[in-house]
Amino acid sequence: MVIMGYFEQLKRKQVEKCSLLCAGIDIDLEKIPACFTGSSRFVNFGDTFIRAVAPYVPVVKINLAFSEAEGMFPEVNEFVHKARSLGLLVIIDAKRGDIGNSSAKYAQYVFDRLGADATTVSPYMGSDSVEPFLEYADKGVYVLCRTSNGGAKDFQSLEVVRPAMLGGTAPLYQVVAETAARQWNGRGNCGLVVGATAPEELGQVLKATDYMPLLVPGVGAQGGDVKAVVSRLGRSTSMINQSRSLMLPPGSAGAESPEEYAEIVAAAAKKAVEEINSCR
Amino acid sequence: MVIMGYFEQLKRKQVEKCSLLCAGIDIDLEKIPACFTGSSRFVNFGDTFIRAVAPYVPVVKINLAFSEAEGMFPEVNEFVHKARSLGLLVIIDAKRGDIGNSSAKYAQYVFDRLGADATTVSPYMGSDSVEPFLEYADKGVYVLCRTSNGGAKDFQSLEVVRPAMLGGTAPLYQVVAETAARQWNGRGNCGLVVGATAPEELGQVLKATDYMPLLVPGVGAQGGDVKAVVSRLGRSTSMINQSRSLMLPPGSAGAESPEEYAEIVAAAAKKAVEEINSCR
Numbered sequence: 001m002v003i004m005g006y007f008e009q010l011k012r013k014q015v016e017k018c019s020l021l022c023a024g025i026d027i028d029l030e031k032i033p034a035c036f037t038g039s040s041r042f043v044n045f046g047d048t049f050i051r052a053v054a055p056y057v058p059v060v061k062i063n064l065a066f067s068e069a070e071g072m073f074p075e076v077n078e079f080v081h082k083a084r085s086l087g088l089l090v091i092i093d094a095k096r097g098d099i100g101n102s103s104a105k106y107a108q109y110v111f112d113r114l115g116a117d118a119t120t121v122s123p124y125m126g127s128d129s130v131e132p133f134l135e136y137a138d139k140g141v142y143v144l145c146r147t148s149n150g151g152a153k154d155f156q157s158l159e160v161v162r163p164a165m166l167g168g169t170a171p172l173y174q175v176v177a178e179t180a181a182r183q184w185n186g187r188g189n190c191g192l193v194v195g196a197t198a199p200e201e202l203g204q205v206l207k208a209t210d211y212m213p214l215l216v217p218g219v220g221a222q223g224g225d226v227k228a229v230v231s232r233l234g235r236s237t238s239m240i241n242q243s244r245s246l247m248l249p250p251g252s253a254g255a256e257s258p259e260e261y262a263e264i265v266a267a268a269a270k271k272a273v274e275e276i277n278s279c280r
Numbered sequence: 281m282v283i284m285g286y287f288e289q290l291k292r293k294q295v296e297k298c299s300l301l302c303a304g305i306d307i308d309l310e311k312i313p314a315c316f317t318g319s320s321r322f323v324n325f326g327d328t329f330i331r332a333v334a335p336y337v338p339v340v341k342i343n344l345a346f347s348e349a350e351g352m353f354p355e356v357n358e359f360v361h362k363a364r365s366l367g368l369l370v371i372i373d374a375k376r377g378d379i380g381n382s383s384a385k386y387a388q389y390v391f392d393r394l395g396a397d398a399t400t401v402s403p404y405m406g407s408d409s410v411e412p413f414l415e416y417a418d419k420g421v422y423v424l425c426r427t428s429n430g431g432a433k434d435f436q437s438l439e440v441v442r443p444a445m446l447g448g449t450a451p452l453y454q455v456v457a458e459t460a461a462r463q464w465n466g467r468g469n470c471g472l473v474v475g476a477t478a479p480e481e482l483g484q485v486l487k488a489t490d491y492m493p494l495l496v497p498g499v500g501a502q503g504g505d506v507k508a509v510v511s512r513l514g515r516s517t518s519m520i521n522q523s524r525s526l527m528l529p530p531g532s533a534g535a536e537s538p539e540e541y542a543e544i545v546a547a548a549a550k551k552a553v554e555e556i557n558s559c560r
Binding site: 026028063065068095096098099100101102105109112113123125126127149151152153155156158162172175176217 | 403
């Protein structure tokens with residue numbers, strides 16, 4: 001049996017659904033619409049959201065920060081099962097990274113225990129901290145490169161002296177991108193996280209890496225420009241993530257039932273896909 | 281009531297116990313001594329270890345990678361309670377870091393839900409990713425700086441052009457250290473992770489930061505030199521972590537009972553403290 005790698009699966013699903021959108025699941029219990037009640041509202045809200053966006057996205061991204069803050073652990077497994085049963089790929093957004101034997105355990109957690117198709121990792125600790133994730137050859141590994149937040153400039157944008165074989169200087173995020181492209185992508189399962197809030201840097205990263213796949217957060221609540229991003233993606237198997245703007249679109253807080261909430265979310269997802277496609 | 285900050289508490293406990301040792305809890309189920317059996321062996325092993333080291337250390341460090349890989353979540357809370365009931369401080373080694381609203385959730389997880397006294401964070405995403413942790417003013421926040429693993433050289437050791445106010449160039453780890461010292465330590469609750477495998481870099485970091493508190497892994501299984509580290513610590517409220525070499529010291533695999541295992545661990549901890557103190 002030939003196992004299809006994550007990025008090949010993603011490419012096919014993106015073509016099938018004609019969608020580059022990724023729906024991010026960040027469940028803040030304090031912000032869940034009032035129509036979700038009772039002790040199971042975390043799961044019910046997440047399930048409703050996943051069903052609502054499923055026709056419009058190839059992939060969902062679950063941010064572990066939110067489930068951990070609420071002590072919701074089995075619930076993440078439920079979301080993964082729900083999403084996969086609807087034919088979606090699942091990214092676990094964990095941003096982990098540690099010395100080799102610890103990173104191996106984190107990889108075991110996200111891929112074996114949670115059953116993710118892909119995850120996000122931090123590059124700060126270098127090759128041996130990323131390698132245990134990459135060893136899962138059929139899984140996708142998105143390395144943080146140029147992130148969408150204001151603090152990205154503190155270190156990622158500093159000009160660094162590049163490794164000898166490359167020469168010259170470049171911003172740290174570009175050295176991370178080049179390292180990922182040249183040293184970490186031997187199995188073809190490595191991607192990069194580059195924020196929509198920095199479209200020029202995004203373009204540079206794509207060119208420097210021969211169009212590695214990007215996970216692009218920062219559109220929606222963070223204010224990134226869809227057109228500036230999409231026009232640069234070229235032939236890369238990239239995707240644009242939206243979390244808050246899809247989970248809590250205008251009008252959703254006042255939804256009178258989960259069904260009405262689902263309709264509002266589906267409409268927001270459909271609109272987001274159309275907006276992205278209008279820029280392709 | 282005056283709440284004593286983490287580093288002040290740590291300093292007092294280090295003096296009381298005459299110990300700079302931190303005992304790291306990395307429970308690999310496959311390596312637990314055979315005398316621990318049954319479905320509760322993860323917890324029993326951890327509990328036994330904490331009781332055995334308690335007389336010799338002011339603080340324990342729990343690495344979440346290992347508990348997450350086994351799906352052991354309530355068990356971490358049990359370890360925290362056990363350690364605190366024995367008068368120990370608890371570091372949750374999580375190495376998290378994300379955009380602000382997500383980092384706030386991770387901070388909530390480690391400090392509010394797990395009840396940690398301190399945690400480790402990754403600096404790659406910059407100030408706004410670290411700030412939500414620092415806002416817990418009575419908690420300690422150790423920022424990854426120059427880590428103990430081989431891959432630390434990939435990015436941390438690259439020479440970077442420093443921010444304008446500092447001028448010149450310096451290795452990335454030093455810029456991270458300087459940023460932590462100048463911008464992130466306003467509440468006096470910030471420390472740094474610097475590996476024992478790089479004692480010269482450790483000395484540079486201490487001098488550049490006016491002796492900020494360090495968490496120093498890399499002694500023991502990773503081969504760092506105790507004397508080279510301890511001789512450089514000066515007046516900083518630093519500590520040396522040992523995980524594998526304390527949890528699984530020579531002879532522990534063949535222990536015939538948890539009591540015998542505890543004796544072997546206690547002897548190893550006592551010896552480690554004496555070795556560190558002989559270099560002070």
